[in-house]
Ligand code: FES
């Protein structure tokens with residue numbers, strides 16, 4: 001379904017942007033002359049350090065590093081509704097990275113989505129946000145990246161739905177959707193809207209893949225995962241206070257919610273190394289947006305759920321209860337009950353299903369709480385029953401429909417972070 | 418409830434609570450004691466068996482999920498090159514994790530007879546050896562993969 005819709009959108013895009021293709025001649029971007037890689041010693045140390053902190057908040061490594069690969073050397077596959085895009089090499093290797101890019105080329109890429117050689121970059125690179133980056137921050141990011149070890153590694157070619165491989169179309173896309181925004185004065189607003197580009201996942205996108213500016217933070221999609229709303233419609237059972245948000249961003253976990261899952265896991269890992277003052281500023285700003293609710297006690301409709309979904313109750317007892325049942329050893333260590341996590345209250349079952357299918361990695365890397373993957377334990381019907389039971393037991397939201405199909409789709413579309 | 422459980426190619430009629438984890442059925446009802454109880458929480462892999470050729474934690478696999486599926490345990494493996502490789506590398510210390518390790522490795526080698534070092538490590542990652550013989554275990558899997 002999503003694929004067909006995406007294909008349709010592809011052709012719509014083709015039509016709408018035929019005009020863009022004509023505008024191509026007008027919007028052709030010049031190549032900026034290559035330079036030899038700048039001497040790392042030419043950058044002031046404090047500038048590099050500031051850049052390192054900014055890169056943490058900008059989550060650069062998340063998309064520009066592949067699993068087990070060299071930092072910033074690219075190659076990570078990013079699944080989008082329009083096909084697969086690979087994060088590029090942003091180390092200072094002259095041939096395969098950005099070593100030959102002068103600073104104005106780097107700034108143009110961030111703000112306008114144009115590579116040094118003049119080719120247009122896909123909006124998976126969030127220039128929708130970065131266009132409001134402050135000059136001083138671009139300087140610092142440039143200094144930081146140019147002083148990383150150069151790694152020779154060419155990113156694989158993107159695999160996009162035709163005709164989207166034809167990059168000049170992006171000129172038309174930008175005419176329609178790339179706005180020149182002023183940088184917000186408030187530090188938290190600046191970090192959230194611009195550098196950390198939270199809306200890239202948490203804001204819904206239109207059929208052409210542009211963020212909907214009329215619905216900021218209303219919940220979006222990222223690599224097959226649902227990124228819950230950060231606005232008044234956030235469905236969490238417990239309140240998200242400024243302190244809780246800060247702790248969650250810092251550690252990937254909050255005892256009144258849950259562990260960061262899906263693409264948020266790597267984001268939390270990246271933010272864990274960001275300056276405390278910036279994390280506080282981000283938290284203060286998000287707290288202004290997100291729904292405030294009084295703390296409700298854990299929700300547990302055990303008997304009712306077992307009646308509604310007895311098959312799911314059986315599966316829960318055999319597969320989940322050893323950790324998640326009231327009084328289980330894990331629960332006695334202060335882990336949040338399932339009603340505290342956001343997934344079981346979301347409008348879509350996607351996140352809940354993916355967490356069961358793939359399990360959860362420890363929030364901050366090698367050690368810490370982890371959940372095993374159950375993708376090979378349950379078939380689609382069984383996981384549908386289990387998901388229905390979880391929803392009935394731990395949420396007051398209406399039952400999800402078509403769960404068996406949802407499970408099959410989640411198996412296909414959910415990227416492992 | 419009665420579930421027909423196919424283990425190592427043989428059907429068994431198991432009469433019991435459908436929520437019972439497979440590990441208990443194997444050990445208590447079928448006297449197949451290869452798979453071990455380590456944590457009971459899907460965290461260590463001592464209980465790993467194959468269900469439809471995929472490694473799963475038997476301690477968190479309810480009997481109810483298994484109708485019509487094929488379970489394989491270390492007892493069904495015979496004495497092949499994988500076990501030989503574990504013996505040659507002296508991969509077992511106390512041995513508690515080994516049946517699980519062998520079953521997880523078996524799943525990999527059936528799917529991919531010549532895995533890379535990175536693939537072996539990623540695949541074996543969920544299983545824990547309390548004695549710390551991971552390096553020998555990895556060597557054993559590599560040896561089995563390279564054996565003719
Ligand atoms: S006993 Fe099953 S994973 Fe530890």
Ligand code: FES
Pocket residue numbers: 508509510511512513514515545546547548549550
């Ligand atoms: S040999 Fe003792 S646990 Fe692995």
